Every structure is written in C-alpha cells, then in structure tokens.
Amino acid sequence: MIEFSDVCKNFGPSKTAADHLALTVNDGEIFGFLGPNGAGKTTSIKMMTGILKPDSGRIRINGIDVAEHPIEAKKQFGYVPDSPDQLLRLKGIEYLDFMADMYDVPGELRAERIKTLSAEFEMNKALGDRIQSYSHGMRQKIVIIGALLHDPAVWILDEPLTGLDPKSAFTLKQRMRQHADSRKTVFFSTHVLEVAENLCDRVAIIDHGRILFSGSLSELKEQHRGDESLEKIFLEMTDHE
Amino acid sequence: MNKYGALTRVLFKNGAMPGQTDDTRSKIVLLIVAVAFLPLLGVEAAAFWNSYGMITAYHLEGAMLTGLLTGACVTMVLLGILYVISTYYFADDTVLLLTMPIPPQRILAAKFTVVLLFQYLIEVLVVLPGLVVLGIRGGNVFYWVNAILVFAALPLLPTVVCSVVSILIMAFSRFFHNKDRVKFLAGLLAIALSLGICIPMQLLGDRSVSIQDSSALMNKAAVLFPSNLLAGHAILDGTAVSLLWLVAFLLVSAAAVAVFLLLGNRLYLRGVVGLSQTSVGSRVTNEGLRTKRRPAVLSLALKDWRLLCRTPAYALNCLLGALLVPLIMVVTFGVTLHSIAIPHADAIVISLCVLFLAFVSMTNVVSPTAVSRDGPDANLARLFPVPMKVQILGKLIPGLGLSFATLIITTIPVCILYRPDALTAVSACGLSAISLITFNMFGLFLDLAFPKLLWNDETAAVKQNFNVTIELLVMAILLGLPAFLLYKMQLNLQNGLLFLLIYNLVLLEASAQLLFRKGPELLSGIDPSAKPAKKAADRRKTIRVTLGVVFTVAVLGMVGWEIFFVHTDVSVTSSEVTVSAGLGESSSFALSQIQKVYLKDTLPSVSGRVGFSSGAQLRGSFVVEGLGRGHVYTESKKGPFLFVIYKGGFTVLNFNDSAKTNHLYAVLRQYGQKA
Numbered sequence: 001m002i003e004f005s006d007v008c009k010n011f012g013p014s015k016t017a018a019d020h021l022a023l024t025v026n027d028g029e030i031f032g033f034l035g036p037n038g039a040g041k042t043t044s045i046k047m048m049t050g051i052l053k054p055d056s057g058r059i060r061i062n063g064i065d066v067a068e069h070p071i072e073a074k075k076q077f078g079y080v081p082d083s084p085d086q087l088l089r090l091k092g093i094e095y096l097d098f099m100a101d102m103y104d105v106p107g108e109l110r111a112e113r114i115k116t117l118s119a120e121f122e123m124n125k126a127l128g129d130r131i132q133s134y135s136h137g138m139r140q141k142i143v144i145i146g147a148l149l150h151d152p153a154v155w156i157l158d159e160p161l162t163g164l165d166p167k168s169a170f171t172l173k174q175r176m177r178q179h180a181d182s183r184k185t186v187f188f189s190t191h192v193l194e195v196a197e198n199l200c201d202r203v204a205i206i207d208h209g210r211i212l213f214s215g216s217l218s219e220l221k222e223q224h225r226g227d228e229s230l231e232k233i234f235l236e237m238t239d240h241e
Numbered sequence: 242m243n244k245y246g247a248l249t250r251v252l253f254k255n256g257a258m259p260g261q262t263d264d265t266r267s268k269i270v271l272l273i274v275a276v277a278f279l280p281l282l283g284v285e286a287a288a289f290w291n292s293y294g295m296i297t298a299y300h301l302e303g304a305m306l307t308g309l310l311t312g313a314c315v316t317m318v319l320l321g322i323l324y325v326i327s328t329y330y331f332a333d334d335t336v337l338l339l340t341m342p343i344p345p346q347r348i349l350a351a352k353f354t355v356v357l358l359f360q361y362l363i364e365v366l367v368v369l370p371g372l373v374v375l376g377i378r379g380g381n382v383f384y385w386v387n388a389i390l391v392f393a394a395l396p397l398l399p400t401v402v403c404s405v406v407s408i409l410i411m412a413f414s415r416f417f418h419n420k421d422r423v424k425f426l427a428g429l430l431a432i433a434l435s436l437g438i439c440i441p442m443q444l445l446g447d448r449s450v451s452i453q454d455s456s457a458l459m460n461k462a463a464v465l466f467p468s469n470l471l472a473g474h475a476i477l478d479g480t481a482v483s484l485l486w487l488v489a490f491l492l493v494s495a496a497a498v499a500v501f502l503l504l505g506n507r508l509y510l511r512g513v514v515g516l517s518q519t520s521v522g523s524r525v526t527n528e529g530l531r532t533k534r535r536p537a538v539l540s541l542a543l544k545d546w547r548l549l550c551r552t553p554a555y556a557l558n559c560l561l562g563a564l565l566v567p568l569i570m571v572v573t574f575g576v577t578l579h580s581i582a583i584p585h586a587d588a589i590v591i592s593l594c595v596l597f598l599a600f601v602s603m604t605n606v607v608s609p610t611a612v613s614r615d616g617p618d619a620n621l622a623r624l625f626p627v628p629m630k631v632q633i634l635g636k637l638i639p640g641l642g643l644s645f646a647t648l649i650i651t652t653i654p655v656c657i658l659y660r661p662d663a664l665t666a667v668s669a670c671g672l673s674a675i676s677l678i679t680f681n682m683f684g685l686f687l688d689l690a691f692p693k694l695l696w697n698d699e700t701a702a703v704k705q706n707f708n709v710t711i712e713l714l715v716m717a718i719l720l721g722l723p724a725f726l727l728y729k730m731q732l733n734l735q736n737g738l739l740f741l742l743i744y745n746l747v748l749l750e751a752s753a754q755l756l757f758r759k760g761p762e763l764l765s766g767i768d769p770s771a772k773p774a775k776k777a778a779d780r781r782k783t784i785r786v787t788l789g790v791v792f793t794v795a796v797l798g799m800v801g802w803e804i805f806f807v808h809t810d811v812s813v814t815s816s817e818v819t820v821s822a823g824l825g826e827s828s829s830f831a832l833s834q835i836q837k838v839y840l841k842d843t844l845p846s847v848s849g850r851v852g853f854s855s856g857a858q859l860r861g862s863f864v865v866e867g868l869g870r871g872h873v874y875t876e877s878k879k880g881p882f883l884f885v886i887y888k889g890g891f892t893v894l895n896f897n898d899s900a901k902t903n904h905l906y907a908v909l910r911q912y913g914q915k916a
Contacts, residue, residue, distance in 0.1 A: 049624060051620050051768075074625065075626040090547060094544075097535075101534060101535045102537060103626065111532045115530065
C-alpha cells in the first residue's frame with residue numbers, strides 16, 4: 001500500500017510539483033499515474049522512493065513512513081526509473097549482483113531469480129556484456145530485472161514500457177497483473193493511455209502538481225460523457241487546467 | 242564558407258573546455274586560469290631577458306628561437322593526439338554531423354579549427370615570452386610582422402601531424418574503433434612520451450653542455466619540424482629577404498593542411514562509421530551465477546573499483562597516477578638527492594618523511610572525487626536500503642586501498658635508496674598510514690560537501706575538480722605543521738614521537754567525526770538535478786562559511802603563534818638597543834641615553850596597559866609603580882627583572898631563561914650606574 005498525505009513540493013515560487021497531494025494505492029491493484037509532461041509525476045515518484053524530500057506532508061509505503069524510517073521503507077519497494085542509463089560500465093550480471101547485495105537477496109535465491117528473470121526478458125545472453133553496449137530497451141530490461149530481484153511487495157515503475165520490444169512489454173504487463181493479483185501493489189506512470197486503460201485497476205490524473213482525478217476508469221468515464229475514450233477525457237481534463 | 246563558419250562556431254560552443262560555453266562561470270574560470278598563468282609567463286620572460294646578453298654574445302638567437310618553436314610543436318603533438326582523436330571521432334556531435342548533407346572535408350575543417358584554438362594555448366605558454374623578449378631587445382618592423390604571422394601559422398603543422406596520424410590509424414585499424422580503448426591508450430601514450438622526455442632530462446642532471454653542443458642540439462631538435470628553420474630565419478633575418486622565408490614557411494603549412502583535408506576527405510568516413518563505445522564480453526552461464534551474498538559495504542566498494550578501472554579518464558588520472566607518481570618521485574629524488582643521508586632517529590626528519598610519503602600516496606585523488614565520479618548516478622545512494630554510513634564507508638575503501646598500495650610502492654625504493662634506520666622507517670610508515678586514513682576521509686568529506694556532478698565528460702569529474710587541490714593544500718599545511726612545531730619546541734626523540742602520534746590521532750578523530758557525522762546528511766542531500774541557481778546559491782553560502790572559518794582559524798593561529806612562540810628579542814648594537822616582542826610591539830633606545838641599569842627580584846605592580854598582557858607575558862607600554870609609564874617586556878613571573886632607565890623613559894625586561902636576563906644585564910650595566 002502507498003499513501004500520500006497532504007504532500008507538497010515546490011521548486012521556486014512559480015513551479016509547484018506537488019500541491020497538497022493526497023492519494024492511496026491499495027494492495028492488490030495496478031495503479032496508473034497519468035499526466036502531461038511536467039505535471040509532477042516523476043517528482044511524486046522520486047518523493048515516494050526517497051530521492052527527493054517533500055516540503056511538507058507524509059508518504060508511507062506499507063505503513064512505513066519514508067522520511068522517518070527510510071531504510072525499512074526502501075526495502076518495501078522496487079523502483080524502475082524513467083531513465084535506465086545508470087552504472088553503464090558494469091556488466092549486466094555485475095549490476096544484478098550489485099542490486100542483489102544492496103537488497104540483501106540470499107545467495108541461492110538470487111541465482112534462481114536472475115536465471116528466471118533474464119530468461120523471461122531474454123537478457124540471459126547479454127549478461128556478460130557491459131550495460132554501455134546495450135540498446136535503450138535492453139538497459140530498461142536490466143533495470144527492471146534489478147528492481148524485481150528482491151521480490152518487493154510494492155513496484156514503483158516510472159514509464160517502464162518505454163523502449164521495450166512487444167514481447168518484453170507483454171511479459172512485464174503479465175508480471176504486473178500477477179503481482180497485483182497476489183495482493184501486492186503496482187504503481188506506474190505512463191504516457192500510453194491504451195496501456196492504462198487495459199491494465200490499470202485505478203488511475204490518478206495529475207497536472208501542475210494537483211490530482212485532478214483518482215479512481216477507477218469506469219468512475220472516470222461516468223463523470224464525463226460515458227462513451228468518450230480515455231484519451232479524450234484526459235485531454236479535456238488537462239487542457240482545461 | 243558559411244557552413245564552415247557556422248559549424249566551427251557550434252562545435253566550439255559545444256566543447257568542454259572552460260570559456261567554450263556561454264555561461265559566466267565558465268568565462269570566470271577561464272579568466273582565473275589565464276591570470277594564474279601570468280606569473281609563469283613572467284618568469285619565462287624574465288629568464289629570457291636576463292640571458293639575452295649571453296644569447297647574443299654566442300649568436301644563439303637562431304638556435305634558441307628554433308628550439309622554442311620546435312618545443313612548442315612537439316608539445317602540441319604530444320598533448321594534441323588525445324584531443325584530436327576524441328574531437329574527430331568520439332565527440333557527441335560526430336554522429337549528428339554524419340547524418341547531415343555536409344562533405345566530410347568541411348566537418349574535418351571545422352573540427353581542425355577547434356583543435357587549433359586549443360593548440361594556441363600551448364603556443365602562448367611555450368613560445369610567447371621568448372618571442373616577445375627577443376623582439377623588444379633586438380627586433381625591428383620585419384621581426385614583429387613576421388613573428389605575428391609565424392605565431393599564427395605555427396600550430397598548423399603539428400595539428401596536421403596529429404590529425405593525419407589519427408585518420409590513418411582509425412581508417413586502417415579496427416583495434417582503435419573503441420572509444421574507451423582509444424582514450425586509455427592515447428592517455429598512456431601521452432604519459433609515456435612525457436616521461437620519455439622528463440626522465441632522460443632528469444638523468445642529464447647538471448651535466449654541463451657546451452655552447453657548441455647546444456647549437457647542435459637545437460638544430461637537431463629542428464629536424465622534427467624542419468619548417469621551423471624557415472620560421473626562425475623569417476623572424477630573425479630583419480630584412481626584406483625575411484619575407485621570402487615567411488612565404489616559404491606559410492606555403493609549407495598551407496600545403497600540409499591541404500594534404501590533410503584531401504586525405505581526410507577520402508579516409509575520415511571510413512574511420513568514423515561503425516565506431517563502438519565498448520567491447521562485447523563473454524557469456525554468463527548458469528554455473529557462473531554467484532550464490533554467495535556479499536556485504537553491502539564490499540559490494541559498493543567493488544562497484545566503485547570496477548568503474549574506476551573501466552572508465553579511461555578515471556583509470557588514467559587515478560589508478561595510473563597512483564603507480565606512476567611514486568616512480569617519478571623516486572627517480573627524481575633518487576637521481577638528484579641520492580647522496581643525501583637521512584639523519585637517524587630525529588623526530589623532525591620522521592615528520593618530514595610522513596609528509597613526503599603521505600603526499601605521494603594521496604596523489605591518486607580517488608577519495609576527493611569519489612562522489613563527483615558518480616555524476617548523475619549519485620542519486621542511487623538515496624534509493625538503496627543501506628545506511629548512509631555504510632555507503633560512505635564503501636566509497637572510502639577504494640581510495641584507502643590505493644593509497645596504501647602506493648605507500649608500499651614508495652616506501653620500498655626509498656628504504657633501498659636512503660637506508661633509514663629502523664625506528665625512522667617504522668615510525669614514518671606507521672604515522673603515514675594514520676595520515677592516509679585521515680586524508681582519505683577528509684577528501685571524501687570535501688567531495689560530499691562540494692560534489693561536481695554535472696559534467697559531459699568523465700575527465701571533468703577528476704581534472705576540473707577543485708576538491709583535489711584543496712585536499713592536497715590542507716594536507717601539506719597540516720602535515721608540514723608538526724615539523725615546524727617540533728623545530729620550535731625542541732623536543733627530544735621520545736617526546737617528539739609522542740607528539741607526532743597524538744597529533745595524527747587527533748587529526749584522524751577530527752576527520753572521522755567530520756565524515757561520519759556530517760557525511761550521511763550530505764549524501765542524502767545530493768541531487769545532481771538540482772537547479773543551477775539553487776546550487777550556485779548553496780555553493781556561495783558554503784564558500785562564505787568556509788572562508789569565514791578558514792579566516793578565523795588563520796587569525797587565531799597567527800595570534801596564537803605570536804603569543805606562544807614569538808619571544809622577546811633584544812638586539813644590542815654599538816649605538817642602540819632594539820627590543821622586538823611580537824604582536825607589533827617593539828621599541829629602542831640609544832646606549833648613550835642610559836642612566837641606570839639594575840636587577841630586581843620582583844616586578845612592581847603594573848597598570849595602564851597599552852599593549853598585550855596575558856599571565857606572565859607583558860608586551861607594550863605600562864604604568865609601573867614608582868616609575869611611571871614605560872616599556873615592559875616580560876615572559877615570566879619569576880625574577881630577575883632587568884630595569885634600564887634612560888633619558889625620557891625606561892624599559893623593563895625579563896626572559897623565561899634567567900641566565901639570559903643576567904647576561905643582558907652584564908652587557909648593559911656598563912652604560913649606566915649600578916643600582
């Protein structure tokens with residue numbers, strides 16, 4: 001579960017990234033975080049993961065306050081950033097070993113998970129190469145594998161499907177569904193509204209740091225003309241702001 | 242031509258050197274660098290000025306000038322190779338330019354121009370002072386006109402040499418089609434060539450070279466760039482004939498550029514297409530998967546170590562430096578100072594050995610760049626469920642390990658060369674080891690406080706990082722201070738060693754407190770994406786606070802020094818006595834004015850202080866009971882006190898060492914009545 005309680009974040013007087021954000025993501029659901037460019041999606045995710053500190057308010061993950069108990073909170077989630085360009089001079093296997101060490105993944109379990117996940121995402125033949133030599137999609141995949149190695153209860157994914165080939169995207173979506181169905185949480189941001197429509201149990205639409213809507217897609221459509229597509233509703237909501 | 246001009250402007254602005262971008266900070270850095278080099282230029286000019294008489298007496302102007310021009314060309318080739326390869330083949334803009342309808346010749350011409358501008362910096366340092374001095378002392382109109390044109394055209398040929406070599410290599414050898422490999426090898430080449438020049442020159446020592454030999458040497462040096470003989474004649478001829486030499490030199494340079502552009506037009510694309518950033522590694526089998534968990538601190542240290550080794554800029558500047566610097570130092574000192582014997586069992590010598598060993602071992606600059614080298618990845622520290630102290634420790638380990646390795650590499654040849662006694666060797670090594678831990682921690686703390694995270698090229702993280710300079714400066718001061726204090730305190734060996742041990746342990750504790758108390762907070766607050774304005778404001782505030790602290794410490798240090806270490810000094814000449822007591826307090830009186838000189842066991846009560854007073858120390862003008870206002874300079878509460886009454890006033894003196902007081906009395910009493 002993820003809870004935002006009255007979270008605010010400003011970058012200067014005219015740039016509000018989070019304006020009294022209040023949001024709850026329950027266990028067992030895939031939650032989509034939608035918004036135009038610069039709306040505050042990545043900032044909200046960075047505050048959730050401890051990269052940024054909110055100016056005020058609280059964020060809890062599985063009941064643990066991220067600010068007060070950061071170590072415990074960070075063990076609860078696996079995070080896939082919007083840019084997969086990190087630690088490029090490590091080999092794929094070295095990166096995964098490193099991530100497993102950071103998250104205290106036991107020995108036999110890590111080998112098993114690396115084997116399984118790298119096979120699923122078709123990265124097993126590339127683990128001996130440096131991440132620098134990977135394409136964007138391959139970098140995305142290695143980061144996803146690294147985030148899932150410690151089998152976190154909460155997945156926080158910032159535009160995870162960008163750059164993935166269709167098979168890998170399908171694999172990831174399947175895994176997201178399985179994860180949510182096992183009473184765990186998936187929180188992800190995306191620009192691809194069709195994915196949000198097909199995958200998400202609930203969505204939130206954010207613009208200029210404010211939540212414009214939070215709820216299920218059917219609720220969203222009921223609030224607007226019921227036959228409109230999510231894309232049209234989204235554009236209407238964010239245009240009027 | 243328009244495309245060439247526009248392309249050159251864009252490539253220049255896109256560069257990574259200071260002053261190439263539009264921002265004010267970059268221009269300020271360039272200005273500071275320029276100002277910093279002025280003293281060097283001044284020293285060079287002064288050297289030429291002072292030796293001008295000898296140069297003209299032996300008709301060495303031509304040899305000198307040709308040597309300067311050739312030296313500049315050689316330096317440009319040595320330092321330009323890496324820059325040329327990086328600019329022509331591995332710059333970020335290369336891929337974009339290749340997709341545009343621009344002939345390769347034009348791309349090359351623009352990149353050539355950008356490299357040329359860099360070469361002028363070298364030329365200014367090497368050639369300009371000598372050229373200007375020769376012109377002022379003996380030049381005419383022809384000299385100056387030709388000198389300016391030669392100066393403008395000189396970098397063309399060496400840049401062509403670098404360019405042609407790189408084009409041929411890249412076109413015909415796939416071995417170099419790897420950015421990391423090229424960068425590393427080119428850097429190695431530059432270092433090897435530099436050592437290849439420095440070490441033989443060092444080994445030449447003070448062997449005198451006859452005038453005849455030096456002329457031959459200069460002429461031989463000109464063989465590397467024969468066109469410099471034409472340039473030398475053009476500048477020094479001083480008649481209209483010099484223009485012919487000049488035209489010949491310019492034609493040669495122009496021809497070289499033309500050849501380069503023709504060659505480049507045919508071969509540049511062949512070399513630039515299909516470049517890769519890195520090589521393909523081996524397959525990982527299921528059996529190769531690790532099943533043992535590694536502690537987080539070791540995993541972090543291993544991650545940093547791998548990145549150090551695999552990033553050419555870091556490997557060249559950090560790792561290679563750790564191995565080469567001891568070698569260079571040992572060769573330099575071993576050849577020139579091998580006959581010096583190290584005094585045995587001397588605390589000051591041990592202190593200086595610690596300074597030398599620690600300084601050499603810290604030149605790997607790993608710790609003061611540990612955070613900067615992360616760049617945009619610095620964010621990761623806040624993601625991991627690993628305590629910040631553990632992450633800091635993980636960052637410390639590579640630098641510590643390398644420093645200790647360098648210490649061992651340095652100590653062994655030093656012990657062989659100088660054969661110190663066992664106590665000196667063991668003490669120096671032990672204290673150096675403590676210093677290494679101290680200054681690795683301090684360096685890491687500096688980089689946590691002032692990280693350089695926004696860079697386009699990894700080299701900037703290590704070479705344009707002032708934390709390195711600050712760390713080495715602080716280390717030099719803090720490790721040099723004990724030697725000075727030992728000299729002043731005149732402690733015996735046992736007490737001296739004890740003092741050194743306590744001193745180093747105090748520094749160790751201070752740096753540990755600094756790193757592990759402030760460090761976690763600093764690491765949690767690092768944000769590579771923070772707005773430049775906020776970062777600049779934070780930086781300014783930090784600089785103000787730091788300067789304030791440094792200033793306060795310096796002032797307190799100076800005052801403390803004056804109080805505790807500057808003693809009253811009395812100088813007696815044939816006509817007067819001068820007393821200097823530090824803190825600006827001094828006075829003098831004529832011997833002929835002395836009326837009375839006497840000793841007393843106690844000092845009457847004093848008041849009306851105009852000067853310094855602390856405990857037994859009095860320095861300045863005081864009202865002494867029974868005598869009125871006069872000068873009082875005392876160091877001890879215990880007598881005797883020397884009273885010198887002279888016309889118009891008096892002076893009371895007393896030293897810690899009573900024998901000194903008595904001796905001064907013996908000297909001065911002949912000039913006055915006895916009490």
